Amino acid sequence: MKIATMFSDIWQSLWQRPVTQKYPFERKEAPDRLRGKLHWNPENCTGCALCNKDCPANAIEVITIDKKEKRFVMRYHLDRCTYCAQCVESCRFSCIELSDKEWELASTHKQPFTVYYGNEDDLNEFMAKFTQPESEPTPQ
Amino acid sequence: MTAVISPKKEKFIIPIGPQHPALKEPGHFEFAVDGEIVTEATVRLGYVHRGIEKGAEARNWTQNLYLVERICGICSHIHALTYALGVEVLAEVEVPPRAQAIRVLVAELERIHSHLLWFGVAAHEAGFDTLFMYSWRDRETIMDILEALTGNRVNYSANVLGGVKFDISDEQRKVILDGLDFLEKRTHHYLDVATSDGMFLQRTRGIGITRLQDAQRLGIVGPTARASGVMRDVRVDAPYAAYDMFPINIVVETAGDLEARFVVRLKELFESFRLVREILDNLPPGDLQAKRFPRRIKPGEVISRVEAPRGEVFYYIRSNGSDMPERVKVRTPTLCNMASVLSLAVGHHLADMPMLLVGIDPCFSCNDRGVSICSSQGEHGRWTWERLRQFGIDYYANKV
Numbered sequence: 001m002k003i004a005t006m007f008s009d010i011w012q013s014l015w016q017r018p019v020t021q022k023y024p025f026e027r028k029e030a031p032d033r034l035r036g037k038l039h040w041n042p043e044n045c046t047g048c049a050l051c052n053k054d055c056p057a058n059a060i061e062v063i064t065i066d067k068k069e070k071r072f073v074m075r076y077h078l079d080r081c082t083y084c085a086q087c088v089e090s091c092r093f094s095c096i097e098l099s100d101k102e103w104e105l106a107s108t109h110k111q112p113f114t115v116y117y118g119n120e121d122d123l124n125e126f127m128a129k130f131t132q133p134e135s136e137p138t139p140q
Numbered sequence: 141m142t143a144v145i146s147p148k149k150e151k152f153i154i155p156i157g158p159q160h161p162a163l164k165e166p167g168h169f170e171f172a173v174d175g176e177i178v179t180e181a182t183v184r185l186g187y188v189h190r191g192i193e194k195g196a197e198a199r200n201w202t203q204n205l206y207l208v209e210r211i212c213g214i215c216s217h218i219h220a221l222t223y224a225l226g227v228e229v230l231a232e233v234e235v236p237p238r239a240q241a242i243r244v245l246v247a248e249l250e251r252i253h254s255h256l257l258w259f260g261v262a263a264h265e266a267g268f269d270t271l272f273m274y275s276w277r278d279r280e281t282i283m284d285i286l287e288a289l290t291g292n293r294v295n296y297s298a299n300v301l302g303g304v305k306f307d308i309s310d311e312q313r314k315v316i317l318d319g320l321d322f323l324e325k326r327t328h329h330y331l332d333v334a335t336s337d338g339m340f341l342q343r344t345r346g347i348g349i350t351r352l353q354d355a356q357r358l359g360i361v362g363p364t365a366r367a368s369g370v371m372r373d374v375r376v377d378a379p380y381a382a383y384d385m386f387p388i389n390i391v392v393e394t395a396g397d398l399e400a401r402f403v404v405r406l407k408e409l410f411e412s413f414r415l416v417r418e419i420l421d422n423l424p425p426g427d428l429q430a431k432r433f434p435r436r437i438k439p440g441e442v443i444s445r446v447e448a449p450r451g452e453v454f455y456y457i458r459s460n461g462s463d464m465p466e467r468v469k470v471r472t473p474t475l476c477n478m479a480s481v482l483s484l485a486v487g488h489h490l491a492d493m494p495m496l497l498v499g500i501d502p503c504f505s506c507n508d509r510g511v512s513i514c515s516s517q518g519e520h521g522r523w524t525w526e527r528l529r530q531f532g533i534d535y536y537a538n539k540v
Contacts, residue, residue, distance in 0.1 A: 005337040006270050009329075019277050033291040033306065056199065056206035084206045084297040089305060098291075 035083040036103035040074045040117040044093040047072045051087035051096060060087060065122050073118035073126045078105055151180070154490065158187050162265055162494035165504040169497075173490055181485035183478060189508040196468040201227055201437060202301060204465060208455075209295055211470060212506040214257060217243075217250045218448040220299045223468070225380055226444030226457045227301055228430075231437045237424040239303035240382040245419045246290065246298045247381070247446075248412040249316075252323065253282045254449035255405045255412075258501045259330065262402070265494045266343040271333060278326045281319045288315060303429030313420050320413050327409045334402040344398035348484045348496045351396055358479045362451020363408060364500045367393045367400035374447035386418055398499045405501075436463045448473055450501045474500065474507035 021028060030036075038060075047070060049062045059081040065071040087096045107113065116123055151172040158166040166187035172180035192211055196204045205227075209220040221243055228235055256279040263271035283293050289312055290296035290305075298304050308316075334340065350360065355368035365372055373390050375383045391407040393400035441458040451473025460466040477500035484496050523531070 002336045003338045005333045006274065009274050010270065019280070031288040031291070033288065035291040035297070053200065054202045056203040082206060082295070083292070084209075084295070085291070085305065086202060086206065086297070086300070089300050090202070 030100055030103060032100055034100040034103060035085050036099040036101065037078065037105060037115075038076050038081065038087065039097050039099055040076065041095050041097075042072060042074070042118050042122070043095070045072050045095045046070065046093065048092070050090040050092070054086050054090040056084060056086065057082045063126060065118075065125055071119070071122045073116060073122050076115045076117060077113060078115060079110075079113040156493065158184075162497050163261065163502065163504070165502070167502070167504045169493070171485060171490060171493060176489050176491070178485045178488055178490055178493065181482045183482055185475075185478070185504065186508050188505045190505075193468055193470060193509065196465055198464065200435070200463045201465065204468065205299060205301060206295075206297065208468070208470070209297065212448075212472070212503055213294055214254050214503065215250060215448045215450065215453075215506075216295045217246050217298055218446055218453055219470075220297075221247060221381065222444045222446040222453050222455045223457070224299045224301055225446065226442045226455050227437065227465075229442045229444070230440050230457060230459050231301070231434055233302050233430045233433055235303055235430055236427040237382065237385065238307075238426040239428050241385065241419050241423055242304045242306075242308065242428070243299065244382040244386060245308070245416060246286070246296060246304075248416050248419075249282060249286055249289070250296075251449045252409055252412050252416075253279060253286065254501075255409050256282065256323075258405065258449075258498075259334075259402070262495070262498045263340075265498045266340060268337075268340050268343075271330070271340070275326075275330060278323060281323055285316050285319045288312060300429060300433075302433040303427070305428070307428055308420070308423065316416065316420060320416060324410065324413050327406060327413075331403070331406045334406060335399065341399065343492075343495055344402060347398045347492055348488065348499055349395070349397045350480055350484060352394075354483070355396070355480070358483060359476050360451075360480050360500075361473045361476045362448070362501075363391075363404045364401060364451065364477050364480060366391060367404045368396035369394040374445050374452050378445060380444075380446055382419070382424075385424070386415055386422075388415055398495060401499050436461060450474060450503065451476060470509060472503065472506040472509075474502045474504070475509070477502070478507070 045062070047062060047064055047067060052060050052062050057080045059077045061075040061077075063073045063075060065073060083098065085098055088098060116126075118126070152174075154171045154173055155168065156162075156171065157168040161167050161169055168184040168187070170182045170184075171178045192207060196207055199207055205220055205223060208223045209216045211219045256275055260272040260275040260279065263269070263275065286296060287293045289308070290298050298306070334344070350364075350368045352369045355365050355370050360368070360370070361372070369392055371390055371392055373388070374380070375388050376390055379387070388411055391404050391411060393404050437459045439459055439461045441456070444455040444457065446453045453473065454471040456467070456469040457465055458467040481497050481500060481502075485493060488496065
């Protein structure tokens with residue numbers, strides 16, 4: 001029976017730097033497969049809305065502007081997204097990808113959590129038709 | 141140890157929890173004590189019931205894969221795997237062998253992470269914080285591997301219905317192997333610490349001895365049962381995914397005390413290291429996903445069982461032909477093992493209670509499921525909210 005079996009660990013650690021990172025000052029590079037913010041490319045989208053149906057968190061809304069001309073807009077809710085990448089799997093036309101660079105997504109305001117994707121014309125039309133300018137809650 | 145039952149009528153009850161009963165999860169325990177010795181123990185669970193089973197009935201088959209993944213934060217892949225395996229049987233979809241092997245690979249990496257996490261928590265409960273810090277430092281290796289492999293530290297989302305999302309590149313293979321070499325060296329050291337450190341052994345050796353017949357009678361599962369000599373492991377008894385291609389050896393100890401539980405879990409780590417290396421060397425070729433997975437699944441029911449790091453996870457899934465399950469029933473290993481804490485508590489010192497509790501590697505969030513009430517009058521079935529409310533009012537009125 002021994003006592004202080006971990007003494008060697010402690011002794012070695014005296015000569016090592018701490019393993020913890022000073023996060024905001026030192027950033028470790030994120031792995032290539034990291035699942036970050038969603039990006040949508042409207043070019044190949046057929047509006048099947050499978051991404052919408054399969055999303056476990058209802059974070060994706062595919063909104064039809066004109067079905068015949070295949071004009072769609074995506075409203076993406078960052079705050080609901082669980083970053084599971086099921087939408088990437090569900091999309092048969094590879095329109096969706098999750099960024100491995102954008103993962104620091106916290107915000108003190110609500111507005112940045114709703115992201116709109118689409119062609120400029122479609123977005124303008126959609127904004128004019130369907131949305132009212134959102135009022136930011138005034139900080140107390 | 142023998143139970144010391146107080147002849148006095150009045151009992152001194154020490155409540156522990158619901159906040160922070162040894163672990164950072166809610167559960168309420170009441171220990172009646174005679175001096176320092178526990179004479180009675182009761183548990184109350186259900187503080188983190190989240191209605192996941194009911195929620196599963198309102199989501200489609202694919203969405204549920206991610207819902208069940210969130211039943212447990214530590215063994216998340218295992219829950220998704222159990223669900224996916226069950227749904228794939230229902231849908232009669234053949235999963236490619238490469239996908240099954242990658243599923244097993246992630247499951248074993250997750251087991252390494254879970255056992256190291258438990259090892260640290262158990263050391264912390266024993267008052268051995270040095271061991272806790274070092275084992276958690278080393279656990280970061282496996283977390284980084286899992287993040288590089290799957291894209292997230294927890295809730296890996298490795299599964300899709302009919303396969304997996306990613307392949308393993310040569311670079312990742314090297315990172316995994318290097319990480320495992322380091323962890324294997326460290327695990328040898330930890331096994332030495334857990335079996336030879338005099339002060340640590342005072343908290344574990346001869347404490348909470350569960351005999352084989354007791355373990356069988358109480359229906360204990362997982363490493364807790366294997367520490368009492370129960371030769372039971374779903375990976376061997378009913379091989380799922382790729383465990384028929386890559387068999388494991390059961391690790392069994394016979395002592396049944398807390399030390400044996402440490403030894404079983406640490407030796408299981410070696411088995412996991414071996415299996416991960418074997419899978420990486422012999423990864424079967426082929427696709428990662430089945431060609432097509434139906435959105436609607438024909439009526440039927442299935443039982444799916446998987447060996448989680450804590451023991452057997454049990455899923456019952458029923459389909460009525462729609463794109464949503466009619467019922468998903470989950471039973472997690474902590475609920476099976478909770479009986480052992482209560483039966484072992486009697487006769488032990490109060491100070492041993494945190495160690496006994498942590499010895500089963502409890503996960504309260506996993507085990508809080510809905511229950512159906514069977515009254516003493518033989519009445520079964522669901523209660524309405526109004527009925528439950530009235531029951532509560534009557535219960536407290538009668539109590540006073």
